[in-house]
Amino acid sequence: MTARPRGKATGPCPIGRAVGVIGERWTLLILRNATLGTTRFEAFRSELGIADNILSDRLARMVEAGLLARVPYTEGRRVRHEYRLTDAGAGVLPVLHALAAWGEEHTRAGESSPSMRVVHRPCGHATGPGGPRATCDHCGQPIRRDDELWVRPWRSPDPIPLAQPFPWKSR
Amino acid sequence: MTARPRGKATGPCPIGRAVGVIGERWTLLILRNATLGTTRFEAFRSELGIADNILSDRLARMVEAGLLARVPYTEGRRVRHEYRLTDAGAGVLPVLHALAAWGEEHTRAGESSPSMRVVHRPCGHATGPGGPRATCDHCGQPIRRDDELWVRPWRSPDPIPLAQPFPWKSR
């Protein structure tokens, strides 16, 4: 054996552990799309353009790592499975925010395409430049996950609510 | 050719672009250590345990991507090069914060080792649980990069100041 076991989540440094779990190729992109509501194999495959054997492998590993839950559902009378964010998977949101902000600031889209924005539902206002924040630029309140909408104009003008973690907490 | 060209930084989604640039294996760990002051090939190699051909490749690619600057320096009368964070490389700090927070919350160190903390120099207080923040938990002020110290007790009890981006801005 030569390459070290991937996905090692041990060690004293929390950054190293995080990279070991969510730093694999595709993993953050799968989490991004799951955050935007994607749950099914075929949807991930076509949205991401990932090879299906790799997707299969990644989803299984992410379930094992506790990022996604594989939950059965019925389509007609047929049992299928979908992949839903767990708390740990949903907890990657601040990482996605930070990546979005860095990407907006330090990379350029090929075409001049309109930026991604985050809308705070209660006040209806979007983030300013610099990307999504934990706190609303407009009303100053912390943005709760279920009050957060993403606008990705290159896909659709409609704001997209974020997927809530599974199992859904009653509160 | 089969595997798609890695490190593609184009496309409309800023998260996808960010992952294309800083999402490669080792890249975030190199940036973490560079943020903590590492600048030299040999130091990265021994700190990270990365194979030297891979390190050579990554550093070159990171220079090309504008994350690091290769700057000559003299050791005695001899000219060497070191790798210093650029603005773009230093700008990854919020991603490292988010990863650290996620890692603390959702992964476990093998041994029970003391957590990483961030200290705000002006007020001398460390972040509470949940990991590093953009704003000081104690005094409420935004934490400027040059007022931020990391404490990584498994390496040393001493707080480590963060490397400043190169070229250093006069202000």
Add this chain to the structure above:
DNA sequence: TATCTTAACTTGCATATTGCAAGTTGTCAG
């Protein structure tokens, strides 16, 4: 001067990961 050492690479080769294409399985629609 000759040899040693070190940082920073480069090269060769074995192993691991990724991607593509094609095959498989279990429904369901017609």
Add this chain to the structure above:
DNA sequence: CTGACAACTTGCAATATGCAAGTTAAGATA
């Protein structure tokens, strides 16, 4: 009974990674 489809699995070729060893340039040592 014949597709069609989602969700995989398998085989194979192309890349990436890791290890070990070689290279280069200059400073240190003898």
